[in-house]
Amino acid sequence: EPAESPTSLRERVVEKIRLNEDLRLNEEQQDTLDVVDRFFKSVIDSPRIGDFAQTRLRQLEVPVLKVVMRDPAFFEDQDSPVRGVMNRLAQLGVKGGRLNPVVQRRVDELVQKIATEFEQDTGIFEQTVTELDSLIDRQNLVYRRNVERVTAAAEGAQKVSESKEAVIEAVDKRLAGKTVPRAVVSLLDSGWRDLLSLTWIRQGPDSQLWQDYLAVIDSLVAFGEDPDSGINLPELLRLIQDGLASISSNHMPSSHIREELKRFLVRKPDRPPEMVQMPAASEVGPGQPTLDEREQRSLQRWINRARQLRTGDWLRDQAKPDEPQYIRLVWVARNFGRFVFVNHQGMRVVELELSELARQMRKGIVVPDTQYDRPLVDESIDRMVRNVYDQLSWASTHDELTHLLNRREFERMVEQQLVRHEDHRSLLHLDLRGFRLLSDTAGYQAADAALKQVAEVLRHHATDGMPVGRMADTEFAMLVP
Known part of the structure; x- marks a missing residue:
């Protein structure tokens, strides 16, 4: 749906009054119309609301105008149900949001009811606030459930990462930089690391099972150094087999690792085990990028x-x-x-x-964006005030016809440039002599059009940041490098 109405609130009201001779607005009412019209332009300019909300909010222009005509304090009344309806419509129709068709239909019904039935009793707004709150609660429930799933997945991923770091630290403490039996490395690579990681997650680093599984590594290293170290081989093998079976899809450790452990543990005393050199301990954990x-x-x-x-x-x-x-x-x-x-x-x-x-x-x-959660009405009022201030500020420093700087602002900017002694500038002064002849023969409209064209030519040739001004009726000036 298009978010913009073909005509503004002010234009629609003025047209209706023009067609009805019995309707008239006094000066105060005209000012109120102007304020409400500016306010809704500011509302529609909000970067936070999508097309759906923009269209529904526009439907409230006339009801809000009726409210403000009767109660000018609307803009200061934080508890106004009218303000409440607008803020809640913005919540439901936030840009980037997604409303299901059932909610959209209900919102349309509520807004349409206000647009067609409201005259004086703001009770209709209070009822609408209650209904919109229930719709928002349903929307928030879906949001919270989705966030819970996202955070649970992130927590799980963090725990897996932390468990891998804990395993690396524990294994490095025992093996880093040392020469160890190949069978130990094969066991780690064949699932023992994964078993340690899973045990850290499920039972925790203070559990007996975590200590038992680390002790398996210690026992195998000790056996490699001294076959008579007095370890309980049957118990050690049972622990290894049960541990690997618990993470194996077929509940059995691979035949490859079973055979390698068998050769290592039952070798002849005069036959040394095959040894491998382990790398030094890593200083950076997995997934942690380094910065120079x-x-x-x-x-x-x-x-x-x-x-x-x-x-x-x-x-x-x-x-x-x-x-x-x-x-x-x-x-x-x-x-x-x-x-x-x-x-x-x-x-x-x-x-x-x-x-x-x-x-x-x-x-x-x-x-x-620290202002994102601000209510729409508060944000729109602030933007409206800023826009009015900016317009007044612009009007006080620019020529109304040509939109160039006026004489006072041009002179102020030239003074700023003169402070920068290292830069060289030239002042170009242009006086359209005989211009009155054009005014007298072709008329004021043609003369104004010619002045605008001159201003456009000067603006086109101005260097970025260099001031261009209209100094008097037919006098122009600009700074050039």
Whole structure:
């Protein structure tokens, strides 16, 4: 559905009054109409609402105008049910959200009822707030369930990663940099590492089973160094077989590892076992990218900012500048190593390592948006006020006809340029002598059109950042390098 109405609220009201001679607006009512018209333009300009919400909010223009005509305090009344309806429509129709058809139909019915039935009693808005709240609750329930699944998956992945790091640390402590029997390495590669990882996850690092499975490695290494070390071979073999069988699809360890362990454990005393040299301990855990010192210094400020993010924060993903996407942080790894973000449905959309998130924040691709949760009406009022201020500020510094700088603003900007002694500038002054003849013969409209054309030519030839101004009726000036 198109989000824009063909005509503004002001235009529609003015046209209706023109067609009905009995209708008139006094000055105060005209001012109110102007304010409400500006307000709704600001509402529709919100980057947070989608086409669905824009269209439904436009349907409330006339009801809201009726409310403000009777009660100008609407814009200050935080508890107004009218404000409540608008804010909730924005929540349901958020840009990037997805409403199911049943909810859409119910919202349409509620908005249509207000548009056709409202005259004075705001009770219809109060009833609508209650209905919209129930729709929002259902939407939030779906969101929470999806987020729970995302965070559970992230927690599970983190636990697997931590278990692998714990296994690496425990094995390195026993074997790193040493010469050990090949049978020990074969056992680790044939499932013992996986068994250790699974045991760490299920029973934890303080469990007896974790200690028992690590003791198997110690016993095999000791047996390789001294066959008379006094280990209980039957018990050791039973523990190995039961452990490998617990993670094997057919509940039996592979024949390959069974044969290799058999050769190692029942060899003749004068026949030394085959030994292999183990690499030194790794300083960096799996999945942890390293940053060189220069990159670390460059990113540190942004790394600190990323660490300050909290679950629930909204951010703007501007990878596609014309279509920014709002994402929400729902999970952070315990060491700040990973950040998981979801969309408005609670579905995972991006997962970033700390360093990559810091880089994207530095580039301005991912930007925290602390104002995202602000109610639509508050945000729209602020934007309306800013727009009015900007328009007044622009009007006070520019010529109304040509849109060039006026004399006072041009002179102020020239003074700024003069402060920069290292730059050389030339001042070009243009006076259209005899211009009155054009006005007298062709008329004021033609004269104004000619002045606009002159302004456009000057603007076209101006260097970026160099001021161009209309100094008097037929006088222009510009700075050139």
